[in-house]
Amino acid sequence: MSAHEHGAHDRADRPSDWIALPLPARAVQNPEGIALVTHDTTWTWAALSAKAHALAARFAALGAAPESAVAALLPNGAAFVALVHACAARNAVFVPLNTRLTPAELNGPLTDTAPGILVADRQYADVVDLLSLPAACHVLWSDGAGVVEPASPAEPRVPPANSATLPTGRESVPSASAQVIIHTSGSTGRPKGAILTWGNQAWSAAGSAIRLGTQPDDRWLAVMPLFHVGGLAILLRAAWSGAAVVVHDGFDAQAVWRSLQQDRIRLVSLVPTMLERLLDVADGAPPPDTLRAVLLGGGPMAMPLLARAVAAGWPIHPTYGLTEACSQVATAAPGWRPSDGLAVPPLPFTEIRIVDERGVPVPTGSEGVVEVRGPTVFAGYVAGESGTSIKGRDERQPWLHTGDHGQLDVRGRLSVIGRRT
Numbered sequence: 001m002s003a004h005e006h007g008a009h010d011r012a013d014r015p016s017d018w019i020a021l022p023l024p025a026r027a028v029q030n031p032e033g034i035a036l037v038t039h040d041t042t043w044t045w046a047a048l049s050a051k052a053h054a055l056a057a058r059f060a061a062l063g064a065a066p067e068s069a070v071a072a073l074l075p076n077g078a079a080f081v082a083l084v085h086a087c088a089a090r091n092a093v094f095v096p097l098n099t100r101l102t103p104a105e106l107n108g109p110l111t112d113t114a115p116g117i118l119v120a121d122r123q124y125a126d127v128v129d130l131l132s133l134p135a136a137c138h139v140l141w142s143d144g145a146g147v148v149e150p151a152s153p154a155e156p157r158v159p160p161a162n163s164a165t166l167p168t169g170r171e172s173v174p175s176a177s178a179q180v181i182i183h184t185s186g187s188t189g190r191p192k193g194a195i196l197t198w199g200n201q202a203w204s205a206a207g208s209a210i211r212l213g214t215q216p217d218d219r220w221l222a223v224m225p226l227f228h229v230g231g232l233a234i235l236l237r238a239a240w241s242g243a244a245v246v247v248h249d250g251f252d253a254q255a256v257w258r259s260l261q262q263d264r265i266r267l268v269s270l271v272p273t274m275l276e277r278l279l280d281v282a283d284g285a286p287p288p289d290t291l292r293a294v295l296l297g298g299g300p301m302a303m304p305l306l307a308r309a310v311a312a313g314w315p316i317h318p319t320y321g322l323t324e325a326c327s328q329v330a331t332a333a334p335g336w337r338p339s340d341g342l343a344v345p346p347l348p349f350t351e352i353r354i355v356d357e358r359g360v361p362v363p364t365g366s367e368g369v370v371e372v373r374g375p376t377v378f379a380g381y382v383a384g385e386s387g388t389s390i391k392g393r394d395e396r397q398p399w400l401h402t403g404d405h406g407q408l409d410v411r412g413r414l415s416v417i418g419r420r421t
Helices: 024-030 045-061 078-090 104-111 122-129 198-210 229-241 253-262 271-284 303-311
Strands: 018-020 032-036 042-044 069-075 093-096 115-121 138-142 147-150 170-174 178-183 195-198 219-222 244-245 268-270 293-296 316-322 329-333 352-356 370-375 379-381 390-392 400-410 416-417
Touching: 018 024, 018 198, 018 268, 018 370, 024 032, 024 045, 024 078, 024 229, 032 045, 032 078, 042 045, 045 078, 045 379, 069 078, 069 104, 069 122, 078 093, 078 115, 078 229, 093 104, 104 195, 104 416, 115 122, 122 138, 147 316, 178 198, 178 229, 198 229, 198 390, 219 229, 219 379, 229 316, 229 329, 253 271, 268 271, 271 303, 352 400
Parallel strands: 032 244, 069 093, 069 115, 093 178, 115 138, 219 244, 219 268, 268 293, 293 316
Antiparallel strands: 018 170, 032 042, 138 147, 178 195, 195 379, 316 329, 352 370, 370 400, 379 390, 400 416
């Protein structure tokens, strides 16, 4: 796929239309700072940069052109994080695949994006054998912390790079170039590949940092799937702010409680069922003083659950978001209390309005469909024909019609009444 098809090259000659990638600056400014912690890996920013550039060099040796698609069938872990930044260094379009899907369900996203490379964990070897991959697609196996042998001995083998021989790689990309294609759940039909640009990611990270208050000693605990927009957003927001990411391979309430105690976690993103299980494990105990934000979204929020958490000292931030708006859309500011209700303000740079079934804005306080406008709104969907074209959004209609139902109060705060089916 070509970034030109959704406007990157048309505007890339303007300095304001370039985005500085997050990892190169971190590796120069704080090379020995901690970037990533997993159950078996701790990487500095320099080490993460070295791993990402080694992977980018391997992609180049395999003939992966800039702006081509690189798919990932990986669990949460160091390999996933390295691959995100390797794609950035190559300006490849990252296509994370849902590891919970069947081969038949995965073939749709693969047909949509036509990746030239698939990086897969060996635990999914049986799934990979059943995939309908493009004829020219190279399969690389991950050992959990990187990439090892290619699937075919005929493919070129690239020796691991070291910091002395790494290519410089890209330090910036056009803001309109695609960073990732994330496929929606398909709850209303066949999953659609939503294209999020580097500009979308940068504006989203900036708005989130302003709302939550970035601090130099932040550590963000990632327990949700990294192939989901909310998990991926954590990796990029942390890199831009210089925060370390502590990645768990899934959600385990006991493991999360231990991590909060031992790993100096400052932020964590949860869905309501996770919060409930975590409160049960904590058994009424407050969280460590180091924890300053629990982002809570992704499902219906019962006020008794939130009141229970706040009463025990948990710093809750109700949030609303969706894939097509780069995760967060509206999030409560620090100090939220149950007495504030579930109406939350939009993030900086983001606008929200409520419309009726004809698309006409409704009066304040009236119910309707939530629409979002701003620089975090996605570029469009992949057209679905071997990744060769992009079904871009109509720029004459800048409002994203979410299909979710809600209302705005007199302070411009959003209450979500129901999510789209």
